[in-house]
Every structure is written in C-alpha cells, then in structure tokens.
Amino acid sequence: MANAEERRFEVLRAIVADYVSNQEPVGSKAIVDRHNLGVSSATVRNDMAALEEEGYIAQPHTSAGRIPTDKGYRLFVDKLAEIKPLSSAERRAITSFLDSGTDMEDVLKRSVRLLAQLTRQVAVVQYPMMTNSTVHSLEVVPLTPARLMLVLITDSGRVDQRTVDLGDVITVDNVARLRTVLNSALTGRKVNDAAVRVAELPEQSPQELRDVLVRVCTVLVESLVDHPEERLVLGGTANLTRNVADFPGSLRQVLEALEEQVVVLKLLAAARNPGAISVRIGEENEDEQMRSTSVVSIGYGREDMLLGGMGVVGPTRMDYPGTIAAVRAVANYVGQILSGR
Known part of the structure; x- marks a missing residue:
C-alpha cells in the first residue's frame, strides 16, 4: 500500500509541475510522456481516479485532464523534501542589491522589488516592529x-x-x-x-x-x-494581471484586498519566528477576498528577535519550491542587514 501511495503522490507531483508550468489540465498520456514514472497509462489513470476521489485533483470540465485542488497543493507543499536552491548568481545578486541599501527604508524597498522580481508575484514586507x-x-x-x-x-x-x-x-x-x-x-x-x-x-x-x-x-x-509596525511596503501588484485566468471573477477583489493594510497584515500574521516559512493555500486564507490566492510568508530578524514579516501573494498555481526558496533567502539577508545596523 505504501508503494501505491508513493506512486500516487508522484502522479500528483507531476500534475502540479505540469499545471504550474503550462496552465493546462494534465492528462495521463502527458504524464507518461513527460515524467519517468515507470508505469503504464492505465496505472496512471487509476491513480488519477483515486486522487480525484480523495479530493487532491479535479476535472475542470468534461473530457479535460486534471488540475490540482487546494488540498492537492497542500499535500504537495507538506511533502516537499527539499527546497529548490537558488543559484550562486541569484544569491550574489541578492547580497549585492540589498547591501547597497543606504538605510533601513531603502533596504526594505529594495527587498520588495527584488522579491517581486524573483517570484513574479506580489511582494510585501512589514517594517520592523517597534x-x-x-x-x-x-x-x-x-x-x-x-x-x-x-x-x-x-x-x-x-x-x-x-x-x-x-x-x-x-x-x-x-x-x-x-x-x-x-x-x-x-x-x-x-x-x-x-x-x-x-x-x-x-x-x-x-x-x-x-x-x-x-x-x-x-x-x-x-x-x-x-x-508603527503596521507600516508595510508592497510591490509587484501588476504581476497578478499577467494571468487573469488564475483568478476567475476575483482578480479585482484580490487587488482591492491588497490595498487594505489590515488584510495584508493578516497574511503575515503566521510569520512569528525568523526563518520559519508559512504557506497558506486558497481556502486556508482567512479573508474571503484572498481565497483564490496562496501566501508564502516568513519572519525576518535575528534568531532571538523577530523584527517583522515578509512574503509573497500569488495564485494557487504557484511555483512553491522556487517561491519558498526566494522568500527564505531574501528574509535571511534582510534580517542580517537590519540586525547589524
């Protein structure tokens, strides 16, 4: 049974990867062709049927492939064995860009711009809590x-x-x-x-x-x-408009919610410890307007002192390993810079 469960998770992982990449429902033939799972199309179809019955994937319309549900994304994120590491060039770029900040406010503005560019999502950083x-x-x-x-x-x-x-x-x-x-x-x-x-x-x-x-x-x-800890820096809002289809009928609501400081602070509320990543997916978000989004957040500061929170907001169809790596790296550098000032 353990082998069957592991295989089904690999099928789910393949569906998540292909859907995040292509924004198209994924069929069994595509999985067999693109992913070396070592099983037949019939076995993949059976695994997809089991995943659908358990609520991890769904069929958006008849004769279409499958897409991950919020529950499917949650299982995928919870079972991430390792986070995609940033390249040496990306790490050097982060260090150089943030080290060039002239003061705390400049560092925070730079971190938001950098995080929005790295993830192609909306980035938000909370000012250090007094x-x-x-x-x-x-x-x-x-x-x-x-x-x-x-x-x-x-x-x-x-x-x-x-x-x-x-x-x-x-x-x-x-x-x-x-x-x-x-x-x-x-x-x-x-x-x-x-x-x-x-x-x-x-x-x-x-x-x-x-x-x-x-x-x-x-x-x-x-x-x-x-x-004063309720001061925020927000950037990259235009990134959400790149894929309007990710927010069926709700993009305007999401953009309006992001303008509300209280809503954004709630998104960062789970970031209570420096270095501890929180991922909230779809319906897990408290604010109804944000339930078509995923939020990856983290606390920044020293190990013994939380300065504030930062994170990104994007569609549930998100590159979770890459986003988590970027958020963690930027938070780490910002914490080091501000703690040393």
Missing part, C-alpha cells in the same frame, strides 16, 4: 526657540520623528540637558520598557525642565506605544 526593538538613541533638534523635533532611532534602524510645541521658549543649554535626561532614561531599553520610563520622567526631573518634559514625554509615549 515593540521588539531597543532604543538606540534619541535626538532632540530645535526647530524654533519654542518647537523641537524628536528623532527616535532603534537598534533595527527604525526611525520615528515627532515634533513638539513647547508653548514657551527653551534655551540651548536646556535643550542639551533635556537631550541628556531623555537618552539616559531611554538608551538601551526595550521599547515597551522605555514607554514606562518616559511616563515617569517628569516627576523625577529638575523643576525647571518639568513643564518641557511633560510635553515632550506625552509625545514620546505616543511614539513608543503607537503601532
């Missing part, structure tokens, strides 16, 4: 005698800028004192801890800085407890 970051420094810049700019920088390279209207003028010396007080309280702390510390600062500071600190700390707390 809640998992540590405060690297806080710069206090006088814009006018009564207005300051606060520039919060995290260890992941994330930069958050806020302006504060003081309601009164502040001297250059007091700006310097303010900068020292804030950095002493924040630098090296996790963002959540920093938010608590900031809220306590006004009561613990010199009287002459207290009114200024009340205003500054109010703005800083908003910056630290906001949800």
Whole structure:
C-alpha cells in the first residue's frame, strides 16, 4: 500500500509541475510522456481516479485532464523534501542589491522589488516592529526657540520623528540637558520598557525642565506605544494581471484586498519566528477576498528577535519550491542587514 501511495503522490507531483508550468489540465498520456514514472497509462489513470476521489485533483470540465485542488497543493507543499536552491548568481545578486541599501527604508524597498522580481508575484514586507526593538538613541533638534523635533532611532534602524510645541521658549543649554535626561532614561531599553520610563520622567526631573518634559514625554509615549509596525511596503501588484485566468471573477477583489493594510497584515500574521516559512493555500486564507490566492510568508530578524514579516501573494498555481526558496533567502539577508545596523 505504501508503494501505491508513493506512486500516487508522484502522479500528483507531476500534475502540479505540469499545471504550474503550462496552465493546462494534465492528462495521463502527458504524464507518461513527460515524467519517468515507470508505469503504464492505465496505472496512471487509476491513480488519477483515486486522487480525484480523495479530493487532491479535479476535472475542470468534461473530457479535460486534471488540475490540482487546494488540498492537492497542500499535500504537495507538506511533502516537499527539499527546497529548490537558488543559484550562486541569484544569491550574489541578492547580497549585492540589498547591501547597497543606504538605510533601513531603502533596504526594505529594495527587498520588495527584488522579491517581486524573483517570484513574479506580489511582494510585501512589514517594517520592523517597534515593540521588539531597543532604543538606540534619541535626538532632540530645535526647530524654533519654542518647537523641537524628536528623532527616535532603534537598534533595527527604525526611525520615528515627532515634533513638539513647547508653548514657551527653551534655551540651548536646556535643550542639551533635556537631550541628556531623555537618552539616559531611554538608551538601551526595550521599547515597551522605555514607554514606562518616559511616563515617569517628569516627576523625577529638575523643576525647571518639568513643564518641557511633560510635553515632550506625552509625545514620546505616543511614539513608543503607537503601532508603527503596521507600516508595510508592497510591490509587484501588476504581476497578478499577467494571468487573469488564475483568478476567475476575483482578480479585482484580490487587488482591492491588497490595498487594505489590515488584510495584508493578516497574511503575515503566521510569520512569528525568523526563518520559519508559512504557506497558506486558497481556502486556508482567512479573508474571503484572498481565497483564490496562496501566501508564502516568513519572519525576518535575528534568531532571538523577530523584527517583522515578509512574503509573497500569488495564485494557487504557484511555483512553491522556487517561491519558498526566494522568500527564505531574501528574509535571511534582510534580517542580517537590519540586525547589524
């Protein structure tokens, strides 16, 4: 029985490969001609009948070959013994392209463009989550005698800028004192801890800085407890229009869903650990508008700290081994670059 099951899986693998490549239903003769399975057409037909009965393949119309179902793709993905490796040239191109990024934002934009090009799908990258970051420094810049700019920088390279209207003028010396007080309280702390510390600062500071600190700390707390991790970079949307037939009657719905930030964040929600790939296929997607798509996502960062998520969205008729390899490689390089910044 084990041999029969293995053979049926090889038939399913052949159907997936041919359908992904040609977008045409696959018949038994094509499988025998293109794949060296060592069995007759009759045996392949019997295996296809069993696969269809179990819901792994379907016949789109009478007298046609078979195509994989969501269940069939799921079995195929779950049994991937190895992921198609990227070539040395592809790896060098990824490293060179991302290493050329001038700052975190540039690296993220480059990673989206690169991932969209490698997979020919829609790529999405989530900005590093502030809640998992540590405060690297806080710069206090006088814009006018009564207005300051606060520039919060995290260890992941994330930069958050806020302006504060003081309601009164502040001297250059007091700006310097303010900068020292804030950095002493924040630098090296996790963002959540920093938010608590900031809220306590006004009561613990010199009287002459207290009114200024009340205003500054109010703005800083908003910056630290906001949800800036919900910022996303999206690219390659036009790739979905290459094969409209992959989204019968639903391409517009998919494109509209991708414009909704909350929907896209849900797609990345499964990416909780750096390096751990998640693949959701068709009906497995929570959002109804996305049920004609597959989502390959991953977390990026260091082994001990998740910075954010990234992934690709495409039709269920997807090159899963190649897509998984590309997503994993780009996430690995982005995690290394941002963790080292």
